[in-house]
Amino acid sequence: MTIKAMGYAAQHSFSRLKPMAFEREEAGPGEVEIEVLYCGVCHSDIHQCENDWANTVYPCMPGHEVIGRVTRIGAGVTAHAIGDLVGVGCMIDSCRSCEPCHAHEEQYCEGPNSWLATYNGPMVPAAQAPDGGNMYGRDNTFGGYSNVVVVKQDFVLKIPTSLPIEAAAPILCAGVTTFSPMKYWGVKAGDTVGVVGFGGLGDMALKIAKALGAEVTIFTTTEEKVGEAQKLGAIGVLESDSDTLKSLERKFDFILSTVPEKHKSDPFIPLLKRDGTFVAVGEIGPMPGYNNQEVVMHRRVLSGSLIGSIAETQEILDFCAEKGIFPDVEVIAIQDVNKAYKKVKSGDVRFRYVIDMASLKQEMADA
Structure with a gap:
């Protein structure tokens, strides 16, 4: 039937x-x-x-x-x-x-x-x-x-x-796509978490990470979204602000990229602490290359996660x-x-x- x-x-x-x-x-x-x-x-x-x-x-x-x-x-x-x-x-x-x-x-x-x-x-x-x-x-x-x-x-x-x-x-x-890698890599209270992109995925990533007790920074290309991130209790940073990015080197335990298009990971790898992890969940197609020296010198991890x-x-x-x-x-x-x-x-x-x-x-x- x-x-x-x-x-x-x-x-x-x-x-x-x-x-x-x-x-x-x-x-x-x-x-x-x-x-x-x-x-x-x-x-x-x-x-x-x-x-x-x-x-x-x-x-x-x-x-x-x-x-x-x-x-x-x-x-x-x-x-x-x-x-x-x-x-x-x-x-x-x-x-x-x-x-x-x-x-x-x-x-x-x-x-x-x-x-x-x-x-x-x-x-x-x-x-x-x-x-x-x-x-x-x-x-x-x-x-x-x-x-x-x-x-x-x-x-x-x-x-x-x-x-x-x-x-x-x-x-x-959006909820489980951002939660699954946080759970796998053990995001917890007191961790510093970066979220690249502030659309539907980024919004949920911020809220989940905050609820887990992490300190959250949003990286966005849109100035208006910096203010929106701050309203939700996060730090907002423009990706074009090279001075601020420089000041954040080796500050993050975990960075989650929610950008649904091809984009560079290079600007964010130096922001990871030793043994820090960068996970891309937004783009599932080919991504641009990266400087592996920034990875190996601090035993950083680049990874992905699917839903x-x-x-x-x-x-x-x-x-x-x-x-x-x-x-x-x-x-x-x-x-x-x-x-x-x-x-x-x-x-x-x-x-x-x-x-x-x-x-x-x-x-x-x-x-």
Whole structure:
């Protein structure tokens, strides 16, 4: 049995997102059907729609910051019940048999197709798989810019009731993407943490690091954002301020780059203490080279981190609820998503756009 569904999708790299009717399979054994209430807009949605990573499967229906209510459960579902407020992040399945999956780090799944993304299909498509197959049986998946999603129960998150429902959406991506490396590298009270970039990811990185007890400095190219960082209890520094950067050499335990575009790491490596760590989470494509002397002379570490596990996603949702922290958001109608994309691409947006799916429901009713 199938469900008639509606969403917004891009048909080509050069096209705008437009309404698209499609069908989803009803919830089968171990699966949960969710009415989408809100969905965050991530910069990677734009990269994917525009095929910036040369791997987009069209039509591309983005959305991996999904908040909704369970409307139906399949046989054997015990983790969720009809009416539950739940979330779906970047992943909806993994191979479940490789070493990372057994270690509950599904985001690093080493199965033949890696993990199954909430949209755009498996991370390793059949054409690139060792055996030329697709263990998930789907070359494409449609995300949360839609009225309904169907997901396996163990990839569905519980949303704490104390979180504002619309603000919970970006935690499923921006929240866990910044929290996971902080947890792995042991960011703690008293540490000095730098955050490069102050968009949606940078906003959450600042708030999480502050909640962990760290002293936070924001590095930004925008003068207005220096003041915004200060309002949130951080130090704001312009990346062009060479004198200030010089004064901060060997001051930081941990620096997290949230910039979603190709950028240089060189200006920030000297700012790390001995054994300090620089982690890039915003850009997943090629990055410019760096001066390795600055690394080896102080045993510094350059690394990367990919989103976060299902367990870490639940952990950061609960942490944000406990600490009363959540992203700054602007709620929009889905009909305004193309305008939102333009503003995000301009780099002027610090908050996170979140789509109110009641606007899609109304559009479907009017059709």
